[in-house]
Amino acid sequence: MTSSDTSVSKTxxxxxxxxxxxxxxxxxxxxWWPRSHKIGKADLQTAVLERREGGRWYExxxxxxxxxxxxxxxxxxxxRIALSWHLTGNFSYDPDPARASRVDVAFHAETASxxxxxxxxxxxxxxGEGWQKLRExxxxxxxxxxxxxxxVHEAQAA
Amino acid sequence: MVTYxxxxxxxxxxxxxxxxxxxxLAQGPLPVAEIARGLPVSRPAVSQHLxxxxxxxxxxxxxxxxxxVYQHDAQGIALLKEYFEKFWSEALDAFRIEAERSWAEKxxxxxxxxxxxxxxx
Numbered sequence: 001m002t003s004s005d006t007s008v009s010k011t012x013x014x015x016x017x018x019x020x021x022x023x024x025x026x027x028x029x030x031x032w033w034p035r036s037h038k039i040g041k042a043d044l045q046t047a048v049l050e051r052r053e054g055g056r057w058y059e060x061x062x063x064x065x066x067x068x069x070x071x072x073x074x075x076x077x078x079x080r081i082a083l084s085w086h087l088t089g090n091f092s093y094d095p096d097p098a099r100a101s102r103v104d105v106a107f108h109a110e111t112a113s114x115x116x117x118x119x120x121x122x123x124x125x126x127x128g129e130g131w132q133k134l135r136e137x138x139x140x141x142x143x144x145x146x147x148x149x150x151x152v153h154e155a156q157a158a
Numbered sequence: 159m160v161t162y163x164x165x166x167x168x169x170x171x172x173x174x175x176x177x178x179x180x181x182x183l184a185q186g187p188l189p190v191a192e193i194a195r196g197l198p199v200s201r202p203a204v205s206q207h208l209x210x211x212x213x214x215x216x217x218x219x220x221x222x223x224x225x226x227v228y229q230h231d232a233q234g235i236a237l238l239k240e241y242f243e244k245f246w247s248e249a250l251d252a253f254r255i256e257a258e259r260s261w262a263e264k265x266x267x268x269x270x271x272x273x274x275x276x277x278x279x
Contacts, residue, residue, distance in 0.1 A: 008242040012250045016261035020215055024257040032256035117248060121242055 007122035014117060021117065022078035026051050027104065049083075051075060059085055066143040070100060081105045085121070175199055176207045180216060180230075187229035189222070 014021045024032065026049055033047040042061035049057040055072040074082035083103040101123045108116045194204040207226055211217040215231055218231045 006239070008239055008246060009252050010243075010246045012254050015255050020261050020264070021257050024260060025253060028256070028260070031260070032249075032251050032253045094179050117211045117250070117253075119246055121246060124239070124242060 005122045006124045007120055008124070009121075010117075012117045013110070015113065016115060017076045017113055018107050018115045021115040022107050023083075024076070025107075025117070026075075026081060029057070053079075063138045073102070079107050168236060171208075173207070175203075176211060179204065179207055180211060182228050183228060187225050187227050189225045193228060230265070 016024075029049040030047045035044050042063035042065060044059050045062045046060040047057075048060060049055075050072060053072055053075045055075070056068055057070055057072060058066050058068040060066050069123070070084040070086040071082070073084055074080060082105070084100040085103055086100045101121060103123070104120045106118045108118070110116050177196060184189065190201065190205060190208065193208070194201045197204060199207075208217060208219070212219060212228075212231075215233070217228050217232050217239055219226050221227075242272045244249065
């Protein structure tokens with residue numbers, strides 16, 4: 001067995017040019033990030049991904065509070081972005097980099113109007129306790145299906 | 159539901175020595191003595207860590223003559239990954255839909271522009 005045991009890889013093909021796809025992933029992060037993927041107590045108002053190396057990615061909630069998710073480790077438009085994931089199951093930020101996992105996203109232009117996006121979430125074994133809570137929140141909201149249906153509806157209407 | 163199981167797993171991997179043991183087993187099955195070799199902890203301590211890993215379904219053991227051999231619990235590890243698999247496939251689906259929707263919109267606007275120009279000229 002290899003290190004892939006504790007990493008997850010996903011590939012998605014997007015029918016749009018790489019510059020646009022990168023822009024949506026980063027600048028328009030809030031437009032697609034699922035509302036149920038949050039850690040704050042209040043409802044998520046805005047999901048933010050700061051577009052620079054060393055920047056933060058975080059949520060701003062309706063009550064004005066901010067919950068940090070991690071750091072931007074690499075920012076290379078339009079081809080690559082890397083994030084550290086510092087979330088703990090207690091819905092708090094864990095500043096210890098040794099306990100953070102890593103998300104690498106690569107954007108490849110397959111044609112002028114087609115982009116392959118490869119996401120690898122690695123070092124999952126670095127997370128400590130308490131993930132149960134985060135997962136429960138994500139899965140129990142039941143919001144997933146509704147959100148996806150909303151997106152599909154919007155996509156078809158456009 | 160795998161919720162409780164995965165929580166135990168992440169607890170189990172929160173310890174540095176346990177993580178080292180878990181990583182050592184990535185190459186394949188090993189007897190306890192072999193696992194303990196080179197680790198800065200006693201053999202009983204290694205056995206204790208293995209017990210925690212086993213209860214978290216990250217490793218399994220079997221008797222081989224007089225020794226116990228440990229290896230990764232492929233099924234248990236799959237549970238840990240399952241959550242993140244689901245998480246990202248849902249998030250990336252939403253991302254793809256939004257990227258394509260907004261691109262179609264942009265293209266439509268672009269296509270509409272020359273026609274407007276022609277009309278006004």
